[in-house]
Amino acid sequence: QVCTQVPYRCYSTPGVGQVQVDMNSETGVATVRLNRPPVNSLNLDVLTELGIALEKLDADRTCRAMVLASAVPGIFSAGLDILEMYQSTPERCVAFWRALQDAWLGLYGSRLVTMAAIEGHSPAGGCLLAMSCDYRVMADGKFQIGLNETRLGIVAPFWFEDVMLNTIGHRETEKALQLGAMYSAQQALSIGLVDKVVPLAEVMPTVQGELKNWLQIPDAARVITKTSMRKQVLDRLRSQKEKDAQFFADFIGRDSVQRSLGAYIASLQKRKS
Numbered sequence: 001q002v003c004t005q006v007p008y009r010c011y012s013t014p015g016v017g018q019v020q021v022d023m024n025s026e027t028g029v030a031t032v033r034l035n036r037p038p039v040n041s042l043n044l045d046v047l048t049e050l051g052i053a054l055e056k057l058d059a060d061r062t063c064r065a066m067v068l069a070s071a072v073p074g075i076f077s078a079g080l081d082i083l084e085m086y087q088s089t090p091e092r093c094v095a096f097w098r099a100l101q102d103a104w105l106g107l108y109g110s111r112l113v114t115m116a117a118i119e120g121h122s123p124a125g126g127c128l129l130a131m132s133c134d135y136r137v138m139a140d141g142k143f144q145i146g147l148n149e150t151r152l153g154i155v156a157p158f159w160f161e162d163v164m165l166n167t168i169g170h171r172e173t174e175k176a177l178q179l180g181a182m183y184s185a186q187q188a189l190s191i192g193l194v195d196k197v198v199p200l201a202e203v204m205p206t207v208q209g210e211l212k213n214w215l216q217i218p219d220a221a222r223v224i225t226k227t228s229m230r231k232q233v234l235d236r237l238r239s240q241k242e243k244d245a246q247f248f249a250d251f252i253g254r255d256s257v258q259r260s261l262g263a264y265i266a267s268l269q270k271r272k273s
């Protein structure tokens with residue numbers, strides 16, 4: 001197992017953690033894998049683990065880069081765990097949303113070079129995580145990526161919107177968000193939602209190759225530039241975290257939203273039968 005070999009350090013218990021972190025001290029590159037089968041849906045525990053993992057990596061001065069990937073074949077992440085939003089309590093909703101805010105602030109604001117290795121489907125919150133990295137490589141083929149929230153009868157929060165705006169621009173974001181559009185890898189490439197599309201087996205080697213370019217740049221200059229580019233969007237959420245969490249809990253608690261979510265869950269189950 002990779003975790004037990006020098007020079008790797010492992011921040012999570014192999015086979016146990018829902019967020020597995022392998023740190024290669026020789027290269028300074030950490031690999032963070034979401035590991036919550038069947039679809040890596042992001043519940044309170046996973047988001048909390050992810051937030052903590054990102055915080056630890058940021059504090060580790062030997063770490064210069066992070067690859068975000070999945071330990072579950074065919075899936076990057078199915079986004080937020082819909083069951084956290086369906087028939088939940090206001091208190092749980094607020095705690096869940098805070099964990100998402102913190103994980104996202106840690107990722108989007110990370111000083112590290114961050115790259116998403118998208119080796120599977122990546123809807124909604126999965127797309128947010130990928131977009132929040134500095135660079136995205138996606139597997140060609142049947143997988144889809146996008147912010148599909150409106151299809152669930154919910155609305156992508158302003159900070160999801162901000163990240164998409166910064167990634168693909170205003171016109172594409174307007175269409176993508178209203179339609180809840182899901183894109184194939186090639187379509188995503190054509191609008192700039194991902195940076196490179198390669199066969200599945202080449203995703204990780206391509207990420208590693210691209211990392212070499214990024215790591216040639218002196219950290220300090222790159223970090224100052226990244227911070228300057230992202231600060232406005234980060235500060236917008238930082239300044240209204242509690243209001244945003246409360247708004248989420250109120251919105252999700254609406255009868256009409258609960259009905260939409262219930263119908264969406266039923267449609268997911270029906271697809272299988």
Ligand SMILES: CCCCCC/C=C/CC(=O)SCCNC(=O)CCNC(=O)[C@H](O)C(C)(C)COP(=O)(O)OP(=O)(O)OC[C@H]1O[C@@H](n2cnc3c(N)ncnc32)[C@H](O)[C@@H]1OP(=O)(O)O
Pocket residue numbers: 038039041074075077078079080081082083121123124125126148149152154155156157247248251252268269272
């Ligand atoms: C201001 C307030 C605004 C609120 C904004 C809130 C923002 C929300 C952002 C989100 O992330 S919402 C989540 C959106 N996610 C999705 O729509 C993804 C739905 N899932 C799929 O499309 C598919 O599952 C998949 C990802 C394409 C994978 O397909 P596959 O055929 O491989 O697996 P399934 O058989 O469909 O799923 C297996 C199992 O997992 C359940 N499941 C799937 N996705 C989720 C999820 N996001 N949360 C919880 N559970 C999920 C699915 O129902 C199956 O369960 P079962 O019990 O085995 O039937």
